Amino acid sequence: MRAIDIIEKKRDGFELTKEEIDFMVSGYVDGSIADYQMSSFLMAIYFKGMSDDESTTLAQTMLESGDTIDLSMIDGIKVDKHSTGGVGDKTTLIIAPLVASLGINFAKMSGRGLGHTGGTLDKLESIKGYNISISPEDFINQVKRIKLALVGQTGNLVPADKKMYALRDVSGSVPSIPLIASSIMSKKLASGADVICLDVKVGSGAFMKTLEDAKKLATLMVNIGKNCDKKMTAVLTNMEEPLGYSVGNSLEVIEAIDALNGNGPKDLMDICLTISAYLAIDAKVCKTYEEAITILNENINNKKALDYLALLVEAQGGDKKYIYDTSLFKKSLRVIEVKSKTKGYISRIDALKIGHGAMILGAGRENLKDSIDHSVGIVLNKKVGDFVNDNEVLAYVHLNEKGAFEIENIILEAFEYSNEVVTSKLILDIIR
Numbered sequence: 001m002r003a004i005d006i007i008e009k010k011r012d013g014f015e016l017t018k019e020e021i022d023f024m025v026s027g028y029v030d031g032s033i034a035d036y037q038m039s040s041f042l043m044a045i046y047f048k049g050m051s052d053d054e055s056t057t058l059a060q061t062m063l064e065s066g067d068t069i070d071l072s073m074i075d076g077i078k079v080d081k082h083s084t085g086g087v088g089d090k091t092t093l094i095i096a097p098l099v100a101s102l103g104i105n106f107a108k109m110s111g112r113g114l115g116h117t118g119g120t121l122d123k124l125e126s127i128k129g130y131n132i133s134i135s136p137e138d139f140i141n142q143v144k145r146i147k148l149a150l151v152g153q154t155g156n157l158v159p160a161d162k163k164m165y166a167l168r169d170v171s172g173s174v175p176s177i178p179l180i181a182s183s184i185m186s187k188k189l190a191s192g193a194d195v196i197c198l199d200v201k202v203g204s205g206a207f208m209k210t211l212e213d214a215k216k217l218a219t220l221m222v223n224i225g226k227n228c229d230k231k232m233t234a235v236l237t238n239m240e241e242p243l244g245y246s247v248g249n250s251l252e253v254i255e256a257i258d259a260l261n262g263n264g265p266k267d268l269m270d271i272c273l274t275i276s277a278y279l280a281i282d283a284k285v286c287k288t289y290e291e292a293i294t295i296l297n298e299n300i301n302n303k304k305a306l307d308y309l310a311l312l313v314e315a316q317g318g319d320k321k322y323i324y325d326t327s328l329f330k331k332s333l334r335v336i337e338v339k340s341k342t343k344g345y346i347s348r349i350d351a352l353k354i355g356h357g358a359m360i361l362g363a364g365r366e367n368l369k370d371s372i373d374h375s376v377g378i379v380l381n382k383k384v385g386d387f388v389n390d391n392e393v394l395a396y397v398h399l400n401e402k403g404a405f406e407i408e409n410i411i412l413e414a415f416e417y418s419n420e421v422v423t424s425k426l427i428l429d430i431i432r
Contacts, residue, residue: 003027003037010044018057025061029160035167042164042173050178055220056227058178062186065160069136071107071192074143077283078105080193081275082184084208084217086201087355088242092120092150093256094264094272095279097308100148101299104283107143109153109191121152126250126329126374130318146311158186177213181220189228195282196225197275198234202428205351206239211428218431231282236429237271241349241384244268248363248377250329251398257326260306267383267426273297274427332375332398338408340388344417347384353414354378360403360410376400378411384424388417 006020024041027033050058071078079099083089092108100106110120121132132152134142142149161183168174188196200208200218208214218234225232237243244265246255259268277292286292299305310320322328358364362373379396382388395411 003033003041007037007040007044010041010048013048015051016054016057018061021054021057022061025058025065025160025164029065029163038164039167039171039173042168042171042176042179045178046173046176049176050182052220052223052227055178055182056224058182059185059189059224060228062158062160062164062182063190066156066158066190068157068190069107069109069139069192071105071140071143073140074105074107076105077195078107078143078193079195079197079279079283080106080108080188080191081197081199081279082188083199084184084201084206086237086239086243087205087351087358088244088247088252088268089199089201090120090123090244090246090252090256091199091268091272091275093123093253093309094259094268094305095276096148096150097260097312098272098276098296098299098305099279099283100146100312101305101308102280102283102285102295103147104280104285105143106148107139107191107193108150109139109157110150120150122372122374123249123253124150124313124318125372126253127313127318127322128328130313131316134316142315146308146315148308148312149315150312151316153187157190161186175207177217177220180207181217181224185221185224185228188225189230193230195231195279196233197279197282198222198232199271199275200234200236201239202236203238203240203351205242205355211236215429215431218429222431232432233275233278233282234431235271235275235278235427236431238424238426238428239351240424242351242354242380243271245380245383246377247354247358247379248361248398249372249374251377251379254326254329257306257309257323260300260309261303262300265383270426274430278430278432330375333400334398336397336399336404336408337393338395338397338411339391340394340415341390341412342417343389343392344387344419345421346382346386346388346415347418347422348416349380349384350414350416353410354380357397357403357407357410357414360406361397361399362402373400373402376402378407382415385422388415
């Protein structure tokens with residue numbers, strides 16, 4: 001078997017066998033296949049695509065390239081969720097304790113965030129003492145004990161994906177639906193959960209800009225999971241404006257705590273409750289969507305879900321007092337107001353521009369070696385559909401040393417207006 005023959009076969013649009021995909025992936029990991037050959041292979045996939053079977057094989061081959069997490073020692077069904085990324089996306093911080101409060105095992109490993117803000121791990125590290133680095137044994141024991149763990153990836157999980165993604169990033173083959181789906185699902189499958197819910201973002205602040213492409217990606221990921229005997233749901237959600245009001249690490253944790261206290265923004269809560277409900281159904285704790293929503297709301301109102309977040313923080317070395325007293329979070333040196341220069345109904349808030357603004361302030365990183373400033377970010381005062389008068393506050397900017405000169409214009413440019421009320425649909429589709 002030769003790499004060139006496999007590259008040419010895919011270039012000409014033919015379906016590859018499991019043995020051929022295994023040969024390319026394993027060869028690239030062990031160094032017997034060169035960067036330039038794998039780059040050609042990935043570009044052939046970019047142009048010719050892959051069938052569901054090929055994509056499933058690619059995901060399985062990537063996950064088999066390294067360690068996998070064995071959760072079989074934990075009794076009962078184990079669930080996980082994944083978001084394709086968005087601006088203001090603090091859903092895991094709400095969904096994880098909410099689902100655990102139903103007695104469901106929520107075992108999640110996350111990576112660091114690149115781009116506008118940190119990932120879930122960076123947000124959690126704004127809580128004093130929170131330790132994202134615990135051993136696989138402690139990870140499993142913690143889920144056994146409190147039904148919940150949110151940690152950083154450990155060991156040698158999916159090395160093929162790390163190596164292949166780095167090559168895709170510099171060779172122009174990142175926006176390929178089969179490659180995106182296989183990359184995401186290889187990591188989800190390696191993490192060992194029985195039930196997976198995917199939050200697939202759509203719009204200007206998301207990787208998938210159109211609903212058509214998002215549906216293709218979601219359907220493919222659901223099919224890959226189904227082919228690997230996982231219970232799968234994909235929720236397609238609108239990212240044409242930031243999710244919730246807060247963008248920035250500690251600011252998003254505070255908003256998540258407010259949500260678990262029953263004071264969450266409607267858009268954020270609708271997504272979190274929808275994903276949590278489908279996880280509850282597939283974990284066989286609830287029979288219907290309506291039953292799940294009722295119980296989830298009860299556990300918000302009685303503070304049971306909030307207490308599970310405190311349990312999580314305490315179990316991983318953090319100061320749980322932060323969960324009950326958000327004034328303990330580190331504050332930025334200044335908070336400035338950005339005011340409107342026009343009036344009308346807000347028709348759009350460019351999520352990508354808001355995210356870019358947060359990154360300029362120091363809330364995000366361009367590469368993994370950059371440091372995060374947990375205290376900075378942007379808190380919106382208005383959302384799509386709201387009416388704004390001249391000189392009314394659009395957003396509050398929490399800043400330290402970075403971004404003071406650029407941030408006002410960035411925010412003003414993100415807001416678009418209409419003479420009539422504009423409504424937007426939040427949950428665009430659900431694929432199961």
